[in-house]
Structure formats: C-alpha cells, structure tokens
Amino acid sequence: MHELSIAASIVDYAEEFASEHQAKSISRIELEVGQLSGVVTDSLVFAMEEAVKGSILEKAQVVIVEIAGKSICNKCHTEFDNSDWYTPCPNCQSMDSEIVGGKELLITKISI
Numbered sequence: 174m175h176e177l178s179i180a181a182s183i184v185d186y187a188e189e190f191a192s193e194h195q196a197k198s199i200s201r202i203e204l205e206v207g208q209l210s211g212v213v214t215d216s217l218v219f220a221m222e223e224a225v226k227g228s229i230l231e232k233a234q235v236v237i238v239e240i241a242g243k244s245i246c247n248k249c250h251t252e253f254d255n256s257d258w259y260t261p262c263p264n265c266q267s268m269d270s271e272i273v274g275g276k277e278l279l280i281t282k283i284s285i
C-alpha cells in the first residue's frame with residue numbers, strides 16, 4: 174500500500190525536524206492532502222497509526238486536512254471543484270480542463 178510508504182516518510186521527516194530543533198517529542202502534526210493527490214485519506218490515517226509506533230510521533234495528534242480538487246475549464250475559464258479526474262465543466266460540460274489544486278500532499282505544521 175502506497176500510503177504506508179508516505180506515512181513512513183512523514184515520520185522520517187518529523188524525526189529529522191525534531192532532532193534539528195532538539196525536541197524530545199512532537200505534540201501535533203498537520204498534513205494537507207489534496208483530493209487529487211492519489212492518496213486515500215482513510216488509508217493514510219490508518220497507515221499513520223501504524224507508522225508512528227515507537228517514533229517521535231507516537232503521542233502526537235495527527236491532523237489531516239483534505240483539500241478539494243480544483244480545475245479551470247480551458248474553454249470557458251470557469252473554475253470549479255472536482256473531487257476526481259473526470260468531472261466535466263459545470264458551465265459548458267467540457268472535459269478539457271486543467272487541474273489547478275488538490276494534488277498536494279504537504280506537512281503544513283509541526284508543533285513541538
């Protein structure tokens with residue numbers, strides 16, 4: 174499962190961050206997951222629960238914020254939310270659109 178390796182790299186990053194800041198523990202970590210990032214939020218939550226065991230994040234609160242997918246229609250320039258790759262433009266029904274948001278997978282905040 175792809176989410177397990179993501180969870181493992183989040184833990185790695187947090188441990189590096191903690192040692193850079195000479196922190197003994199992390200109380201909270203916040204992640205942003207775009208709906209179009211290919212990451213299933215529920216799977217990531219589950220993967221994080223496993224990955225944090227015995228790590229600096231073991232006692233941390235893990236907050237995952239879902240970011241809506243956003244596209245701009247190439248024909249009529251309407252901006253619209255799309256939760257998958259196959260949503261047509263709500264204005265002109267065109268499938269010709271560009272994804273402008275929702276592909277991110279970011280660590281936005283770490284509290285020590």
Ligand SMILES: [Zn+2]
Pocket residue numbers: 246247248249250251262263264265266267
């Ligand atoms: Zn359109």
